[in-house]
Amino acid sequence: MTLDKAIAVLFLLIALIYGYASFTYHLLPFERNMSFLPNTFPKALSVLAIILSLIIIVTPKPAGDSDEPGDMDIKKLGRYNIMQASGMIIAMVLYALLLRPIGFIPATIGFLVGTGWILGERKLHYMIAIAAIGTVSIWYLVQETLGIYLKPLPWFM
Amino acid sequence: MLDGVLLGLSTALSMQNIILVIAGCLIGTLIGMLPGLGPMSIIAIMIPIAIKIGDPSSALILLAGVYYGAIFGGSTSSILINAPGVAGTVATSFDGYPMARKGEAGKALTIAAIASFSGGTVGAVLLMGFAPALSSVALLFHSAEYFALMVVGLSAIAAFAGTGRVVKAMMMTVIGLIMATVGESALFNAPRFTMGLQDLQSGLNFITIAMALFALPEALFLVLNPKRGKIEGTSGKIDNLRISRKEARQIAPVIARQSIQGFLIGVMPGAGATIASFLGYAVERNIAKGEDQDEFGKGSVKGLAAPETANNAACTGSFVPLLTLGIPGSGTTAILLGALIALNIDPGPRLMIDHPDTFWSVIISMYFGNVILLMLNLPMIPYIAKLLTIPRNYLIPFILFFTMIGSYIGQNNATELLILAGLGVFATILRFADYPLPPLLIGFILGGMLEDNFARAINLTDGASFMYERPMTLGLLIIGVGLIALPAYRRRRARALAKGVAPGD
Numbered sequence: 179m180t181l182d183k184a185i186a187v188l189f190l191l192i193a194l195i196y197g198y199a200s201f202t203y204h205l206l207p208f209e210r211n212m213s214f215l216p217n218t219f220p221k222a223l224s225v226l227a228i229i230l231s232l233i234i235i236v237t238p239k240p241a242g243d244s245d246e247p248g249d250m251d252i253k254k255l256g257r258y259n260i261m262q263a264s265g266m267i268i269a270m271v272l273y274a275l276l277l278r279p280i281g282f283i284p285a286t287i288g289f290l291v292g293t294g295w296i297l298g299e300r301k302l303h304y305m306i307a308i309a310a311i312g313t314v315s316i317w318y319l320v321q322e323t324l325g326i327y328l329k330p331l332p333w334f335m
Numbered sequence: 336m337l338d339g340v341l342l343g344l345s346t347a348l349s350m351q352n353i354i355l356v357i358a359g360c361l362i363g364t365l366i367g368m369l370p371g372l373g374p375m376s377i378i379a380i381m382i383p384i385a386i387k388i389g390d391p392s393s394a395l396i397l398l399a400g401v402y403y404g405a406i407f408g409g410s411t412s413s414i415l416i417n418a419p420g421v422a423g424t425v426a427t428s429f430d431g432y433p434m435a436r437k438g439e440a441g442k443a444l445t446i447a448a449i450a451s452f453s454g455g456t457v458g459a460v461l462l463m464g465f466a467p468a469l470s471s472v473a474l475l476f477h478s479a480e481y482f483a484l485m486v487v488g489l490s491a492i493a494a495f496a497g498t499g500r501v502v503k504a505m506m507m508t509v510i511g512l513i514m515a516t517v518g519e520s521a522l523f524n525a526p527r528f529t530m531g532l533q534d535l536q537s538g539l540n541f542i543t544i545a546m547a548l549f550a551l552p553e554a555l556f557l558v559l560n561p562k563r564g565k566i567e568g569t570s571g572k573i574d575n576l577r578i579s580r581k582e583a584r585q586i587a588p589v590i591a592r593q594s595i596q597g598f599l600i601g602v603m604p605g606a607g608a609t610i611a612s613f614l615g616y617a618v619e620r621n622i623a624k625g626e627d628q629d630e631f632g633k634g635s636v637k638g639l640a641a642p643e644t645a646n647n648a649a650c651t652g653s654f655v656p657l658l659t660l661g662i663p664g665s666g667t668t669a670i671l672l673g674a675l676i677a678l679n680i681d682p683g684p685r686l687m688i689d690h691p692d693t694f695w696s697v698i699i700s701m702y703f704g705n706v707i708l709l710m711l712n713l714p715m716i717p718y719i720a721k722l723l724t725i726p727r728n729y730l731i732p733f734i735l736f737f738t739m740i741g742s743y744i745g746q747n748n749a750t751e752l753l754i755l756a757g758l759g760v761f762a763t764i765l766r767f768a769d770y771p772l773p774p775l776l777i778g779f780i781l782g783g784m785l786e787d788n789f790a791r792a793i794n795l796t797d798g799a800s801f802m803y804e805r806p807m808t809l810g811l812l813i814i815g816v817g818l819i820a821l822p823a824y825r826r827r828r829a830r831a832l833a834k835g836v837a838p839g840d
Contacts, residue, residue, distance in 0.1 A: 218790075223509055234503060289736060
């Protein structure tokens with residue numbers, strides 16, 4: 179099965195779960211007499227989504243399907259840096275989890291240096307200096323100019 | 336209309352707004368040049384700043400400046416290093432890069448700048464005529480027509496997705512609409528489909544979704560494929576920016592034609608700067624004769640002027656449906672629409688009446704924006720181009736960081752970042768599987784409005800009879816269905832032809 183069909187199967191599953199949730203939606207007592215219900219539109223959407231995902235699953239892929247110029251190609255997946263990309267994602271998740279506890283400035287410097295390291299940067303003194311300058315200036319801009327509070331330091335400081 | 340123009344002039348000419356146009360164009364040019372950051376990502380990052388400004392006119396002026404600045408920046412990297420930062424400028428590299436290799440980089444940049452300027456300016460003039468006219472028609476619309484109009488918009492976006500992708504584009508639109516039903520809606524005030532999660536009660540955040548769909552996959556592609564956006568032999572110095580009189584005479588008719596064609600393509604929902612630039616290039620190549628035609632692809636001035644004019648005119652054109660109907664025609668205008676809603680402005684035909692200052696000042700500021708691109712950015716290009724030499728080990732971490740901070744500071748909620756990472760990975764897989772992503776975002780942004788108008792129409796007529804009782808609604812819905820059916824029919828016929836079946840059956 180090609181990737182786009184597999185995704186269509188996933189969409190079909192989502193549509194079925196969503197459809198189940200909208201058809202068994204618990205209406206509040208006053209809502210029952212309205213002509214348009216909170217689940218009217220979702221019901222229609224789930225039916226539409228089921229039909230569309232089935233169409234994608236059954237129709238054959240057209241021959242000579244050309245991709246957009248410069249777009250990515252699944253056939254070349256083996257040649258791509260999958261490990262580096264996964265490292266980026268893991269770094270993002272860690273950043274999301276650590277941002278509140280250890281504060282904006284340490285978390286961001288850590289993220290920038292860490293991802294730089296994953297990408298192959300070994301001149302750490304440069305990277306740390308650039309990351310520190312970038313982080314502090316962005317923190318200052320967001321906090322002082324935009325007035326959005328970002329907790330800068332870890333919980334114990 | 337003259338009142339409006341004067342009002343727009345007085346708003347657009349305030350010191351703050353002039354500074355914002357300049358800032359927007361500069362930021363757009365700088366970031367648009369970098370590989371991996373298109374106009375959508377830049378605008379999404381700028382939204383918290385725009386919201387902080389508070390005044391909708393100024394915010395929209397800034398964001399519009401960023402938009403055409405980014406397209407201009409994208410052309411620069413297309414010409415200099417054959418690495419378009421923006422899809423709308425891919426066609427620019429066909430002739431721009433060969434010119435740069437011949438040592439005519441300066442001339443190519445000048446032609447690109449003049450073509451962009453003319454396209455943008457003619458677009459702005461046409462916008463001034465089109466928008467109020469369309470607005471006054473749209474004022475007759477009722478919620479039933481609005482519902483139908485959004486259906487037309489969504490089906491047009493699916494129809495323009497390209498052969499073999501129409502069903503996929505529709506699927507993405509429906510997924511976007513489904514995502515829009517999560518959370519509390521204005522009509523019902525009770526949480527729906529939140530799976531009991533408090534974080535989902537106010538719905539998904541559109542900035543997070545925009546970042547996850549566009550900025551993150553691009554950044555991940557840069558990581559996956561180091562060749563992407565890499566400098567393939569620079570063309571040396573940018574010195575002589577002058578063009579000769581003969582060349583000016585050559586490109587003048589091209590610019591005139593493409594300004595209008597590009598604008599009209601931009602007005603259609605779903606067909607934005609990218610389609611306009613490719614079509615503009617193709618049309619000009621077919622019109623050109625003899626030697627001129629052979630020159631295309633080898634550094635023709637006409638081949639450079641055509642896509643550059645068309646993409647800027649189309650950018651301006653895409654503001655017509657946004658400002659008059661409140662329906663975005665492209666991913667970028669969808670993000671602008673989200674920003675307007677966040678600023679408490681209801682885009683649509685009432686915009687011209689309720690907020691004439693916003694409506695007109697945005698249009699007027701487009702003239703200034705284009706002048707700034709020509710006067711300010713062109714002479715600075717040799718210096719700005721130094722940005723292209725930033726090593727990717729430094730660039731990519733910062734791109735990822737900006738993506739995250741953009742979605743974090745809007746909500747100050749770390750859960751957003753987890754949603755961003757998850758959706759971003761999913762969006763990357765979708766790009767690999769050739770699913771178009773803009774329809775998802777447009778569906779998501781229009782979902783709430785679509786449902787509200789549908790509900791209002793049903794409540795008013797006590798049933799779905801409005802769909803065939805109101806002629807305008809019926810007409811629009813038929814157009815919507817036709818837009819979807821036509822590409823499917825043509826594809827089937829093409830397949831039949833390929834099998835040897837005679838046409839006409």
